[in-house]
Amino acid sequence: MRKRVLIVVALFSILSILGGLYIIHSLSRATTIQGNLITLHQVEILREHLLIQIKKVQGDLTLKGTRHERDIGTLTTHVENMSMVIDACFDCHHSAVTSSRLMSLHERIDAYKLALSRVFTIRANTARLEWEEDVAFSIGRSLIDDLNAMLAFTSAQLDERTQAALMQIRRSKSVLTIFILTGPLLAIGLALILFKRISDPISSLLDATRKLKSGDLDHRVRGLKDEFGELAGSFNEMAESLKEQMQSMQRAEQLVVIGEMASGLAHEIKNPLAGIKASIEILGEDLELGDQDREVLSRIIEEIKKIEALLRSLLNYARPPAPQLDTLEIERVLTRALTSARYSVRGIHSRSEKETTVSFERNFDGNLPMILADPSQLEQVFLNLLLNAAEAMPEGGAVTLSASYDIATDTVRIEVSDTGPGLEEENIEKIFKPFYTTKPRGTGLGLAICRRLINQHGGDIGVENKPGGGARFIVTIPVHHDPGEESS
């Protein structure tokens, strides 16, 4: 757009300069033409003047010897005037042709003067005198004829040049008129085009903003170019991001509502359920029951216990306790979780029929930085992840717990990987959602609680399938920087 504006401005400037140059050119041309015409007029006047002077002298010559003969002083004045005029002809600049014509004219006038001088100085008989007079007279006559011809030529030339000059000036005038009329129109046109090119994208963006405001998050700005295209791209990204945030907020709100409902419900159920459980236990002790009935009762109590566990988890998820943050070394937490996991797995496997072995391996980098966390909550999370991994391998396998420092994100990265079958792709997306479980006896809240706890620590949790098989859970927790540490 900037380039276009520059091009338009440059174009208009060039047009203005060209117009200005043309005006200057035509003005100077008109002046030159008029100057030439004036010069030509002067030439015409000068030649007419010369003609008049020659005619006067010729008149003096004609009157010689008559009653009206002029005195020699008048004649001399007339001849001097004639000489002055022909000399004045040489004051102007002439072409080579004109110069040579003037030179020959000058020579003939000199000859005329000589002949005249002879006429008036010679003392001889009438025949010789008349002959001399005839010579002078014929020179004068031919000078007059030639000057008449020259005058006719000058006059014709003047007419022609005047016509040409008028034509030229008329043409200049029309071109100037066109310039003056089209110049502003062109300027307005260019300005309108430029204005439209700026205002169209702006109104398109404005329209999009209004749509966004009215809640149409799916509206996207299309078809814009250059800087406006970039702006539209940013705008579209913003709309996309707004839409995502809106959706996640809606989801969070839904969750809060569901969570509150669930926890309220759980609270309401928990107490009667405790009553039911106590009553059944009393019944079981008091009644004389057969082994079969006692088995039924104990199963009822088991189920009630499961319901209680579920309710506890639900309450735990919906209203997680605020973390008791403390700076700590992550290795300690991880080691404790690992120890607990080993005990728990031994317990599970000792109860099962098959002899399966799950080994736990640790792989911690040295010098892991400190983090700010609630140790018991973190231990709960990692124990959960370790046990999940063990459970994912009924046939046995290895669970590796590793920890490292990621300098790029300034986080501690903890990985829990197993050698089990891995996760199905579709489950990877849903695995952290509440009430979603692949285990026959799971509540579907374990990983959801894990995520919630890790998020409370400013961290993140994710899962992926390892290329060689097995799943890998990745937890990242930001490194804690002691405020005094940085300044020191």
Add this chain to the structure above:
Amino acid sequence: MNLDGAFFGSFTYTLAHTKIGLEVLARPESAEGISTYYGLLFVRKDSGLKKGKDMREKRFAFVDKATTAGYLLPLDYFKNEGINDYKAFFSETYFTGTHEGAIYDVLNQKADVGAAKNTVFYRIAKNDPRILKELEILVRSPDVPENALALRKDLPDSIKQSIKSALLGMADDPEGVKVLSNFGAARFIETTDRDYAAVFTYAGKIGLDLATYDYIND
């Protein structure tokens, strides 16, 4: 118009001196040291004219009645050649008014014999080679003084003297040299009536009474 002085030709000075008593003062001298001129009588080379008697019934071009070279000399020549009445002897005589006129009239065969002063003759000859090629000089007169400055007799002597010394001193003054150069001379030299002896002799010989001479061309 009343003038106190003027440059006169040799004959006009003798006339003015005799008639109104003008006094000659000084005349210019050229770089070559020339301060005199002489008269010439000339014909076309192809005319075959050699002597006075060859000129019978020919046309003669004088310059002016008031010129030494253009009138006095030819009259002296006619007398020497035994032509007593030149008007009857020649078929036509006339006055061209200028020395150039007389020279060109002979050259262009408008006249058969002409008279003029040598300075004009050779000046024209410089630019027109036909003069020397086609004209033949028959007679050369003795030298007479070049045009000289003469003053009115009744001017105070002091003025006459100061003008004279100014003119004669011009060649020694840088400013004067410049003026002289423009005038076409190297210096002014003193001139007296003695320098005009030849003219007076001419006039006497041909029987002109300078005191009553009417110099209007007829």
